[in-house]
Amino acid sequence: MGRQAMVAGNWKMNGLPQNNSELLKALAQKDFAQLSCALVVCPPTVFLSQVGNELPAEFKLGAQNVSAQAQGAHTGEVSADMLKSVGCEYGLVGHSERRQMHHESNSDVAEKTLALLQQGITPIVCVGETLSEREADATMTVVLQQLKAVARVLSTEQLAKIIVAYEPVWAIGTGMTATPEQAQQVHASIRGWLREQIGEQSDNITILYGGSVKGSNAAELFAQEDIDGGLIGGASLNADEFFQICQAAG
Ligand code: PEP
DSSP states (O other): OOOOOEEEEEOOSOOOHHHHHHHHHHHHTSOGGGOOSEEEEEOOGGGHHHHHHHOOTTEEEEESOOOSSOSSSOTTOOOHHHHHHTTEEEEEEOOHHHHHHSOOOHHHHHHHHHHHHHTTOEEEEEEOOOHHHHHTTOHHHHHHHHHHHHHHHSOHHHHTTOEEEEOOGGGTTTSOOOOHHHHHHHHHHHHHHHHHHHGGGGGGOOEEEESSOOTTTHHHHHTSTTOOEEEESGGGGSHHHHHHHHHHHO
């Protein structure tokens, strides 16, 4: 299989210039060069340039959000070409915190995904169910609704370029992790659905798991057939823990 393993750190709304430098220096002490997985950090927008300048060579830069609009009267928003101009190669879209706290709909997420692709930035499309949706046996219905909205606005060629992050909402920042079996089941279903859309190219799509991944549970999650690495929140702010997670991705 040709797909790329990856670990992406989502710093969320954490950090100030000095903390960022300290964290990046601590990361630079680690031997990331021995790893073959792709490595991404997504700092707050205001620090993209700083982090881009100080990032160890093995890492790529990612954004946490993007506007669906290209330019104009959208106060406070940042467009995909602006992200590209500061060196972003990846961008998160549809993180559950944005869906829940900023009321982003499935079609908003789809438009943002398209905006990134049009600038040559790889979207990391976050999908996942809430606890009540899981308990109602609606996990795959919800996840596929989220993905179908994205697929509707993309060509087959564009769809083949996305990364998917399965992040059960109940596991994000809660310390509750999906079991490897629970996560694998959803990942396999996502890949099965992608195969129906784009055929064998789906084998090359990286599908990340996110939700309270730590150094201690990363290896068993990433050992699953369809889990190609992780999207890491809290644990990406600690260089030792983050390195341990990246080592688990290989
Ligand atoms: C995230 O923010 O995408 C995430 C998975 O957070 P955490 O690892 O803290 O659960």
